[in-house]
Amino acid sequence: MSPDPIQHACQHFFSQKAVPGGLIPQSILRSWTRCQALGLEGRANSLPEPLTAYEFALTADEAEAFKRLCRPEVEALYADAQATDSIVILTNASGLVLDTVGSLDFAERAARVALRPGVPWSEQVAGTNAVGTSLAEGCPIEVRGAEHYLECNRILSCSAIPIIGPQGNVLGVLDLSGPAETHHAHAFGLVKMAAEQIEHRLFEQDFEGADVVRLHVDPAMLGTSREGILVFEDGRLKAANRHGLALIGRRFDAIGEASWTDLFRDRLAALVDSGSLKRENGTKLVGRLDGFRKVPASAKRIARPVPPTVPRPIFDLETAQAIARAVRLLDAAVPVLIRGETGTGKEIFARAVHARSARSDKPLIAVNCAALPETLIEAELFGYQAGAFTGARPGGSKGYLREADGGVLFLDEIGDMPLALQMKLLRALQEREVVPLGGGRAIPVDFMLVCATNRNLWDLVQAGTFRSDLYFRIAQYTFELSPLRHRSDRAKLVDELWDSLGARTQRNALTQECRAQLVNYEWPGNFRQLVGCIRAMLALCEPGETLTMDALPADVRFGVTIAERALSPREEALSTLESITATAMEDALRAAKGNVSLAARQLGVSRSTLYRRMQS
Numbered sequence: 001m002s003p004d005p006i007q008h009a010c011q012h013f014f015s016q017k018a019v020p021g022g023l024i025p026q027s028i029l030r031s032w033t034r035c036q037a038l039g040l041e042g043r044a045n046s047l048p049e050p051l052t053a054y055e056f057a058l059t060a061d062e063a064e065a066f067k068r069l070c071r072p073e074v075e076a077l078y079a080d081a082q083a084t085d086s087i088v089i090l091t092n093a094s095g096l097v098l099d100t101v102g103s104l105d106f107a108e109r110a111a112r113v114a115l116r117p118g119v120p121w122s123e124q125v126a127g128t129n130a131v132g133t134s135l136a137e138g139c140p141i142e143v144r145g146a147e148h149y150l151e152c153n154r155i156l157s158c159s160a161i162p163i164i165g166p167q168g169n170v171l172g173v174l175d176l177s178g179p180a181e182t183h184h185a186h187a188f189g190l191v192k193m194a195a196e197q198i199e200h201r202l203f204e205q206d207f208e209g210a211d212v213v214r215l216h217v218d219p220a221m222l223g224t225s226r227e228g229i230l231v232f233e234d235g236r237l238k239a240a241n242r243h244g245l246a247l248i249g250r251r252f253d254a255i256g257e258a259s260w261t262d263l264f265r266d267r268l269a270a271l272v273d274s275g276s277l278k279r280e281n282g283t284k285l286v287g288r289l290d291g292f293r294k295v296p297a298s299a300k301r302i303a304r305p306v307p308p309t310v311p312r313p314i315f316d317l318e319t320a321q322a323i324a325r326a327v328r329l330l331d332a333a334v335p336v337l338i339r340g341e342t343g344t345g346k347e348i349f350a351r352a353v354h355a356r357s358a359r360s361d362k363p364l365i366a367v368n369c370a371a372l373p374e375t376l377i378e379a380e381l382f383g384y385q386a387g388a389f390t391g392a393r394p395g396g397s398k399g400y401l402r403e404a405d406g407g408v409l410f411l412d413e414i415g416d417m418p419l420a421l422q423m424k425l426l427r428a429l430q431e432r433e434v435v436p437l438g439g440g441r442a443i444p445v446d447f448m449l450v451c452a453t454n455r456n457l458w459d460l461v462q463a464g465t466f467r468s469d470l471y472f473r474i475a476q477y478t479f480e481l482s483p484l485r486h487r488s489d490r491a492k493l494v495d496e497l498w499d500s501l502g503a504r505t506q507r508n509a510l511t512q513e514c515r516a517q518l519v520n521y522e523w524p525g526n527f528r529q530l531v532g533c534i535r536a537m538l539a540l541c542e543p544g545e546t547l548t549m550d551a552l553p554a555d556v557r558f559g560v561t562i563a564e565r566a567l568s569p570r571e572e573a574l575s576t577l578e579s580i581t582a583t584a585m586e587d588a589l590r591a592a593k594g595n596v597s598l599a600a601r602q603l604g605v606s607r608s609t610l611y612r613r614m615q616s
């Protein structure tokens, strides 16, 4: 078998300090040279060390805000990542991984090379890699297999792009990483598009007193994330996106330097009057000044609005009734538990309950117990005094429990809460007060609790990883959210999401076959995957286009439909019987507060039978 040419070039580089011309991109060669100069050992398999909990805590505030900002695009990329067995990675401006979402199979392999939150991926520590090298080069980059400097990372193929803020400062990196052997041809384009959308949204802020100008050569591109945006204050360029700079032939270093008259022949008033503007070289751009609606007629007709990134929540009658019930429970101070597979909308459900509850004017604080590093959960939930530990924020922290005071605390993935902290949470729920880390007096708190999990908490209780007393405290009423494949209103749901995500405004339609596949695909990622899929389809098509099967991501297009997965009538009957039995057992155990003898008596079976069934 002939050796991998990249591998070969790499060996050549290390042994003879030269590479056959044209085989390896210049940016990779520059990176290899930098790594060599740093004394990094290519064959070393030393993984980058994760930050300590304290070091990570220092970045927490900024990281949280950035993660929240990027979330819609990360979720849309995630839909595609599932199709290609890849993961989406978000890092901060120094290459520290803040978030990873995507294919579980690949995530496991990626974790083996430390591609997980809290680990730095700068070039200095991890050698040539898409995140670190895109930061070092200041541009989008792909690093495939053997192009990685460290041998252990050569299982990866990665595409990364720095996310640039309006003032030209790097805010972080968005990356799509997958197995080296299945390089995904569209990955680079999708990551670039997602980063563009994040950058475009950064211009929604109020640039007080400044003129925000939106431009393009093609009127159809105005209003999309491809439009150029230039912000002027007192006639000087104050902020810009990369498309805006490309239109005027400048780079980010023009921010703060270039003036209106350097760039345009016309005055700003010309843009307001005519909807167009002459560049310094005499060529024309169309556009508008924010706040002035005078857009050229042609642009008005075909301008393509940016699809809303988050769909409006859609609830069927059953869910709407469940929400109404949950509101009554919450208003009566009864904690509720929401159970459902990933992406079934547990958080959306909790937010809807909060919005309709008596506490709607007070905050809803959502905490994902699985996303917080174990060492930080205690400090983040219960707060800490100034100087409670090395690296703590100087003024201390209130903690999420106190932030939710008067409102609602939503604890997502509660099953992942470390056992040691479960006792502390239980105590806070019973005493209605918290004692911050580092001592001090107990502080009274008043919040309503909504918990969510995609696991069977009772199984965790049986396995000894979840306290039964906490279980009975938080699961006084459980709501089950159905996976999409069990819902009979999928066709209506697809149509409503299709419209609410912008298809109607963009005048896009679906062929019957394509719509049928969206309706009948089994959607293992539920709402999240369906929403992400529709958003990606709409972002990649042209206004007015009718989308065929080709527009579907590969996993949806070729994936198993519900009918194909359907069980035979006998299997169906058996599985239904199993689940009825399991539910009856769970109900009885819950009613008996975990007392197996009592539950067995109520079920009319022996204690040993119940034990055996619980273990099976």
Ligand SMILES: Nc1ncnc2c1ncn2[C@@H]1O[C@H](COP(=O)(O)OP(=O)(O)OP(=O)(O)O)[C@@H](O)[C@H]1O
Binding pocket: 075, 310, 311, 312, 313, 314, 315, 340, 341, 342, 343, 344, 345, 346, 347, 348, 349, 412, 452, 454, 527, 528, 529, 531
């Ligand atoms: N009822 C709904 N209507 C419209 N979109 C929804 C609905 N429910 C969920 N979504 C979409 O799916 C995404 C995931 O929803 P959410 O975070 O509530 O799911 P989850 O069950 O809490 O997921 P996880 O278990 O992974 O935390 C949302 O961002 C939203 O885009």
